[in-house]
Amino acid sequence: MGLLTDPAGLRGRQVLVNNHGLICGVLYFASLVWFCLLASDQVNSATYLSENALLPGLVVLSSDVTTDTKNYLKELDVVMKESNRIPTAWIRGKFTQMSIESYVHNFTLNYPLGRGQRFEGKNVYGIIRGGGSSTEAIVLSVPFRGDDSGFPSTTASLALLLAITKYFREQKYWAKDLIMLITEHEQLGMQAWLEAYHGVTCGTKGVLEAGDLPARGGSIQAALNLELHSTKMKYIDVKILGLNGQLPNLDLVNLVHRICSKERSRHSFGNLEKVHNLPPNEQYFHSLYTMTFMVLGQATGVPDGNHGLFHRFGIEAVTMEGHEADGNGQHITLHHVGRVVEGVFRSVNNLLERFHQSYFFYLMTDTDRFVSIGYYIPCVGMMVGALLIRAFSLHVSLRGQIDDSINSKNDYNTGGVFITGLLCFLTGLVVFQIPIISTKILPVYFNFSTAKSVLTGFVGISIAALIMVEILTKVLGPREWTLLSIASLLYLGTMILAVAMSNFSLAFLSSIFIVPMALLVGSKLPRFVRTLICLLCQPLLLLTIVISISTYIHFGDLDRAVQTLAETLVLTSVDTLVYGATSQVIPILAYTPGWLMVYVLCRAKHVTTAKPKKD
Incomplete structure (x- = not known):
């Protein structure tokens, strides 16, 4: 002293x-x-899967949802011409045809900075009950966007969700509940659904009236959000940034990238793909740019997709965004994305416990390299x-x-x-x-x-x-x-x-x-x-x-x-x-x-x- x-x-x-x-x-x-x-590659490390149950090599993929996706997409184009609002009746009708529970969730936003303005919205979701006791669940979500939205269309995502739901309904190996969710008003609808699902209020009380859900599944273990802007995509960008800078468990991020590689689907992080055999100096600047992109995005505390709202509830989630391909060259189809979704769900279905073994604090320098908190x-x-x-x-x-x-x-x-x-x-x-x-x-x-x-x-x-x-x-x-x-x-x-x-x-x-x-x-x-x-x-x-x-x-x-x-x-x-x-x-x-x-x-x-x- x-x-x-x-x-x-x-x-x-x-x-x-x-x-x-x-x-x-x-x-x-x-x-x-x-x-x-x-x-530098001498400082950062190559990614790996800490949980053996997630190994994509253990999963044999067999889905082919191309035909169903095209049919749903044609019907959806007709429905969208009638109204820009989320077609709740049409979606519920499709879930009913598949013998799946379907529900509508209503929510209201009391705009906190206006003159008593109120905005209403709806979410639609269906539940495929697993063979167990419904204690755990996985979510597949899509943000619905009408023609008046300022963001790229997600009709291809909705069509794929319905097609993959039909395929999942026919399988008997699900140990967890599968929740298929279509949200309105971007992140607002997702936030309202999550608050209603968990019975909490995250923001100022009375601003977002989340309401009640007619039915629930088990405790959500993981979630995958789809934002596909076309039926032909150049690459899939894996988004991980969450609210307040939170990140998903690195095992889930690695799982998505590895299954994309397995299915020969081009994938990226921060819209930057992995470039092999680069000279050392070019590889360094590529990694530095990728890491800087993540730091700038994480510092804002704003999620780059609907997945970012799951993290505060202890749910690991990522967004797969498919960017439209230019020209007639090599591209990714909805068939490839469907196989990736199946692989992720099949792998997470194998888990006997929550994600816990890998990192929650990290910086990505490439799709397959990261820097740990230490x-x-x-x-x-x-x-x-x-x-x-x-x-x-x-x-x-x-x-x-x-x-x-x-x-x-x-x-x-x-x-x-x-x-x-x-x-x-x-x-x-x-x-x-x-x-x-x-x-x-x-x-x-x-x-x-x-x-x-x-x-x-x-x-x-x-x-x-x-x-x-x-x-x-x-x-x-x-x-x-x-x-x-x-x-x-x-x-x-x-x-x-x-x-x-x-x-x-x-x-x-x-x-x-x-x-x-x-x-x-x-x-x-x-x-x-x-x-x-x-x-x-x-x-x-x-x-x-x-x-x-x-x-x-x-x-x-x-x-x-x-x-x-x-x-x-x-x-x-x-x-x-x-x-x-x-x-x-x-x-x-x-x-x-x-x-x-x-x-x-x-x-x-x-x-x-x-x-x-x-x-």
């Missing part, structure tokens, strides 16, 4: 304190280099280490000031630091409520749209926070600055570690901006430079910069940047209220208070640098 309470305990450890700036800088850049090295977590560890070393050095300096204060009989008041920290956290709570507050006030008095109201609310509270900081900087003294700096460093380090436990990608990308900002507070840079750096890391401004760059890359201009920013803020607010997503919770409740404390220090005229007291 002498090391923490007495500066004299630093004898023999002066190198760490005197050179903390250099050490922190080395740790920061070492973290970035470590991350880049993860893409290799990528040091990236965050080095970032946090830089913050803790800086905090320790300031602690030593502060202890010397306290000793001098005691000897000179001066008081040392920490009340100002406590009030500053409290105000920063209260500001974060107010910011979190801005979408609801602004959409209730601004549309009424100024006739603003929902998107404009939310954006105006965030801009207004950001300006108010900057004014609050200018007032706080006139209250605290030099010693309080040092104590606040230590508190902000410890808070930011703890926050990054906590976020990394569930979403490494978000923690790592955030630390790239947070760590330099926090370390430069006590540097010898002019106050104007420190303030500018901190302002560039302001949450709303940083999001604006990212969206502007993305808009320019995709559309070649910045005219849509403001509109895209407003829509992004609305969507993240709705995701939080409906799905219980953390895509807005973490930046506001975790990042905003830490950024405010750092900005208070940037605006301070006197910030104590870390210098140990000499004997």
Whole structure:
């Protein structure tokens, strides 16, 4: 304990304190280099199946659903011309012809940011009861999309689901219940069905009225979501990203890829296929691009398919998206996809226990290579280490000031630091409520749209926070600055570690901006430079910069940047209220208070640098 309470305990450890700036800088850049090295085949590993019951070689596939799929697709085209809504009666009629239980699930969305708007939807599902006691189940789902949908059609998926259901109904080897689910309104319908199936509410109570299900199957072990946009596909993209950055068990991902390879169906991850016999340097950049794609997608916390909503319930799920083939060259047909679906269901049907043996935390560098948590977590560890070393050095300096204060009989008041920290956290709570507050006030008095109201609310509270900081900087003294700096460093380090436990990608990308900002507070840079750096890391401004760059890359201009920013803020607010997503919770409740404390220090005229007291 002498090391923490007495500066004299630093004898023999002066190198760490005197050179903390250099050490922190080395740790920061070492973290970035470590991350880049993860893409090397000498660091990452080849995928493998941990559960022997899933081995695709044990499954003999015999399905041929081509004829049935084409017939269902022709009928569906006729039905779709009559209405863009989900054809519940037609689907239930097909299930009834197969002697399968069929049910309709109704749900309602009370739009949380509008003027009492209500949206209704329906899901249709059928259940093939297994030969056991119905204690376990597997789900095959398809999102229904009408002609007015902004996404590619999924009629081919629905036709294949009905055809494979007919084939499954004729087999007698099923040990688990098979649930065939068609959902409406994309992820909203899936969320409502899952909440009704498990009897829970994930978002804000009263926003999504999931209702009750007429019937249930067993405990769901796995789910496969189909998004096929054509009868002829170039390749199948396997999607794995889930809500809040959650991932399915790696065994299920490997199973899908291996069965695709077995059936000679081209498959990819992140729309990037496996390329064999690449030169080492090209292979490295291919792996680095794939891994970066996954990190950027996982950091958003937004699922890239309906499968992403299963993970929070302990259900392993992936989406198979079939992209339409161009021209008359080699392509994948619905026959191939049907065989892959059969292989996945037959393999999962062999399981005697839940998925547990493989990884839940990993980064994919290719369709058959991955990085485990033990290799990528040091990236965050080095970032946090830089913050803790800086905090320790300031602690030593502060202890010397306290000793001098005691000897000179001066008081040392920490009340100002406590009030500053409290105000920063209260500001974060107010910011979190801005979408609801602004959409209730601004549309009424100024006739603003929902998107404009939310954006105006965030801009207004950001300006108010900057004014609050200018007032706080006139209250605290030099010693309080040092104590606040230590508190902000410890808070930011703890926050990054906590976020990394569930979403490494978000923690790592955030630390790239947070760590330099926090370390430069006590540097010898002019106050104007420190303030500018901190302002560039302001949450709303940083999001604006990212969206502007993305808009320019995709559309070649910045005219849509403001509109895209407003829509992004609305969507993240709705995701939080409906799905219980953390895509807005973490930046506001975790990042905003830490950024405010750092900005208070940037605006301070006197910030104590870390210098140990000499004997």
